Amino acid sequence: MSSPLISKEVTHLAKFRVTRLQYLFVFLSLLALIGVGVTTLAESRSSVSRAQVLSDVETPAASIIFTQRETLVYATRLAQWSTGGTSRREVQIARSLLAQRLAVIDSSGESMGSRANSQYWKALRDSDAIIARAPMGLLPENLHRAVNAKISPVIDSIVAEARDLVVSYQRSVDKDLAENARKSAQNNQRVVLFFYIFLFFGGIFLVSNALTNFKSYRRARRILEAEQKRLEETIAALRETQSVVTKLQELDQVKDSFISTVNHELRTPLTSIMGYIELMRNQRTPESQQNDKYLDVLERNAQILLNLVESMLTLSKIDSPSVGNLDSRVDIGAVLDSALFVLQPALLAKKIELNIERYDSALLSVRGDEGQLSQVLLNIIANAIKFSHEGSPIKIALTAVSRNNRPYVLVSVTDHGIGIPEEDQNQLFTRFFRGKNAISAQFPGTGLGLSIANILVENHGGEISLSSIVGRGSTFTIALPAFPDEEELLIAARRVGVLERSIARLKGAENKDLKALTHEIGGAIGFYGFESEGQDLLKISRAMDSETPENFSRSRRSLEDILTRLESYLKALSEA
Structure with a gap:
């Protein structure tokens, strides 16, 4: 498993995880907690209701007690009057006070008279009738027995009914209090039940979630231990690879040294061969004229071999860590003139018509290494000469442009030669690659010139672009960053x-x-x-x-x- 995937998996495992079943437990726990809140709120309202009931009971109870007291006072006055102990006026005063008490309306909106039953009112009416027929003042002694016989049952009835009024109200109050107590008990039971449900499902969630995350922790730990082991193995492999790279670098240095030495050793005899070929051409005799074609073959192949040696040496220099000073101010026009001077013999040999377009030279300075840029132009223009037909024109244009708010110098080389097949153009800058039509037409070359030019231009922060049509020619455009003023x-x-x-x-x-x-x-x-x-x-x-x-x-x-x-x-x- 790759490191990004392992990191992603460990990150996933390190997160707080909750399964679907645990989400259900949380949901049920929340429902239970909501139930506790709702029932607690209901109990709070019930407590307010009970307090209101007690408040409502207090005033009527006091009124009933006062009514009972007034009733007893009236009954006492009746008993005293029937035995001559007080006057009829005192009895009537007690009766008036009782009537006023019965007319009082309490906080519940009811009068004490409305709470009394019909027997109570009948007893009061009977007593009123007896008092109304009696003489004023004290009751005469001769009437005591007769009046007492009539009034005693009435007094007993009044007292009994007054007592029943108190008892009836007390029973009503007790019933209301008992109902409130029952509802309060039910609410408390619901609170306890919901609380136990909350504890049950909350506990299950905590235990199951702890187990789930502990398993994730153990799995993440195993993955990290495996990754640690893999990293240690990778470090060991990297150290081994570093050792191999060091050896390869040493071999590369040996290779560069070998190439440089071999190139030097090859260049010396090749130069000597080229010199002797030229000497043999200059010492012409009738016998030597028939050997001209052999000398041409020798000279051409020696030149190919010399070019190969020079290309290999250039590649060796390019691949080395130090690629020269690329920060110098280089006049690309002067570099072009120098390259054309070197290539003048080739231009004359093929009778190439050269057309050069250039702008203000002050705008055609680039940042780079003059020698390397000269090598680029030599390779590009030499290719244009080589693949051009005899007597055909070559156009070279130098222009200053701006790309992405940065100044560039463009060098375009256009020939009217054999062109490059479209399927070969993507590989044209690959080392040792040559186009099919160049090989079939037996044009000499190593396939290194364009590769070298492309590497050198890229080292300068530029690029080479190509457009070509088979049979009509090619245009190579070199874009180099301009030297800033x-x-x-x-x-x-x-x-x-x-x-x-x-x-x-x-x-x-x-x-x-x-x-x-x-x-x-x-x-x-x-x-x-x-x-x-x-x-x-x-x-x-x-x-x-x-x-x-x-x-x-x-x-x-x-x-x-x-x-x-x-x-x-x-x-x-x-x-x-």
Whole structure:
């Protein structure tokens, strides 16, 4: 398993995990907790209701007690009157007080008279009738026995009914209190039940979740231990690989030294062979003329071998860690003139018509190594000469262009030779590769020239592009970064600092300062090569002439987009 997948799995296992069943336990626990809350709220309301009942009972109870007291006073006055102990007026006063008490309305909205039953009212009416027929003042002694016989049952009835009024009300109150107590007990039972349910499912969730996460922990630990072991094995393998790489580097140095030595040893006899071939051509005799064709073969093959030696030596230098000084100011026009001077014999031999277009030489300076750039032009132009038909033209153009706000110098070489098949163009810059039509036409070559040129151009931060049609010719275009002038060097040196300060100020800007700040920074960063972002900031500044919340919101969104772009530029410049 790869490291990213292991990291992902360990991260997944390290997370707090809850299974579907555990989610069900949590849900049931929450329902139970909600039940506890609901029943507790109901019990609270029930307590308020019981308190209200007790409050409601208190006033009627007091009224009933007072009514009973007045009833007893009235019964006592009746008993005293029937035996001559008090006057009829005293009895009537007691009866009036009792009537007033019976007419009092308590907090429940009922009068004491409405609570009394019909027997109570009948006894009062009977007593009123007896009092009404009796003489004023004290009851005469001769009437004591007769009146007492009539009034005694009435008094007993009044007293009994007054006692029943109290007992009946007490029973009613006791019934209400008992009902409230029953409901309170039921609510308490529900609270306890829901609480036990919450504890039950909550406990199951905690235990099961602890087991689940403990299993995940143990699995993650096993994975980490296995990964630790794999890392140790990888480190050991890397150390072994490093040892192999060191040996390969040593072998590569030996190879470079061997190639350099072999090239030197080959170049010396090849140069001698070329010299003797030229000497034999100069010492012409009638007998030697018939050997000219042999000398041509010798010279051509010796030249091929010499070119191969030179290419191998160039590749060896390119592959070495040090590839020369690439920061010098190089006049690409002068390099081109030098290359054409070297290639003049080949141009004359094939009667090539050369057409050169160049712009102001002050704009055609590049940053790089003159020797390597000379090698690039020699290889590209030599190929154009080699594959051109005799007497056909070759056009070379030098132009200055801008790419991604950076100046470049383009060198294009156009021939009207055999062209390159489309299926070969992607592999044309591969080492030792040669096009099918070049091989079939038996053009000499090693397949290294374009590969060397491409590597050298890429080392200079440029690129080579190709367009070709078989039978009509090819165009190779070399794009090289131009050497910056003093102003550009100053701008480049300050660009990162300006960008950092601008980003920091824009991020910390308040709404009231945003209009002036975007106007100021928009003009500044445009000068340092960020024209598009500068224009966008100026648009924000102009849009904020109307200071409305919608404008500020829209401007803030636009500013966030600009800041994202500026931060990406800053990252790229810092890495460069």
